[in-house]
Amino acid sequence: MSGLFQVPWSDYQSDLLDALGRTVSYTVVSFVGAVLLGLAVALLRLSKAWPLRALAAVYTEVFKNVPLLAIIFLAYFGLASAGLRLDVFTAGCLSLVVFYAAYLSEIFRSAISGVHAGQTEAGEALGLGRAGIFGHVVLPQAVRQALPGTNTMLVDLLKSTSLLVTVSAAELMSEGRLITSATFRALEVYLVISAIYFALCYPLSQLLLLLERKVRAGVPLSPYRRRRVRAARELLAGDLRGERDIERKEAAV
């Protein structure tokens, strides 16, 4: 066991930090892109026009049934051979976006269609208009529904950035491969790289679980809602105090 850790890690500290930064960049850019594209595809799948629905369904089925690695090779090597040469960051992000958008669109579609029709009707009856109903009624409820699945996808995407090692994307896994080829200490290097992934993914998933719980409990997260609830609390102070007094008396009895 004493011979396990022999790599001079301090020599690789700054390279590892760069690689970590790149892994985070791939994750953030790709996740934002995948959420936006996934939402657009989900809306197309819920469209009244069948050609749009069909187009979105074909997209989803294609990218759900092709391995991510094949998509990465297609984006980086395939497009280059057809004359469209993408740099490795663009090709990497593009692959992750199109792949995860397919899964996210399924999560979003099911979340949006899971919002009870009565909610849309209530919005209509209140004169909210189509955009108002989607933005203030359907989307917030769909987000609540979609959050667990979306969070799982985010952590999965972070781990999948490691596949970009195949196109030397200079992220954590690629850095691990470089250190291994310099030191021939594969076990030690990949244990450390795995530990770094774990140190990223575990707190992230716990944080996202906390977020899910807060959203489910109706805790206002946006500053706008927090301000409104605070102002309402002030206006309702007397009424809320009365309720607490009654509860206290009941508890005493």
Next chain:
Amino acid sequence: MTEPVTTAKRPGPAPTEAVVRIEGLSKSFDGRLVLDDVHLEVGRGRIVSVIGQSGGGKTTLMRCVNLLERPDRGTVEVAGDVVHSGGRTVCRDLPRLRRTVGMVFQRFNLFPHLTAVENVVLAQRKAGVPEQEALERAVTLLRRVGVAHRGLAQPDQLSGGEQQRVAIARALALKPEVLLFDEPTSSLDPEATREVLGVMRELAADGMTMLLVTHELPFAREVADHVVFVDGGRVVEEGDPRDVLDNPARARTREFLASYGSAS
């Protein structure tokens, strides 16, 4: 085909300006005629109660007023404006129409991601009411319906009666000219029903114009100025509640009331 009977043995209140006027309205779903040549009028400050069996077209009739359902034929007029005529929506500003007509649903349909007070604020803000004014109005309305102490609760933390009272406050927030109640107590237990009917009774006393679909016949008898019995998509009989409910002219109305009496 029999013409509806208008029971008017006693002189009713003087006619008033109509907030809702429906003429010759028909509506089909998948070829099945749900409403057939229906006429209905709700005068300002009046309470009209629509009664009848489930599936008889009452709810569809009500939903045609704010165009949640679009009639196939006939005319719908709200607050003096024709909004739908001859199978076409004439109203160019549907959100405005729907702010003129408040609606309370059988299943409350509160927004579950918002607190009670936010439920009452949302539509006001979208209608351009300033934030503070919208909040103050929401709090006033929650007090009026007796649920201000639950103002910061989420709908799933409220009882059925509380949810329906918040829904009434939400419908009132835009100062509608008429309130539609679609079987507002059908999903409630007897105590919650009493609470909600209490709020509606107060609204009636305040002169709110209401169109009410209900199975609560004693309540209809108590507060309504006019009762309309709808069966098989047609108005069978209408008139003063005491006449229609206590001394109906049509055999079908008697049959319905007898079955209601034996069921309740």
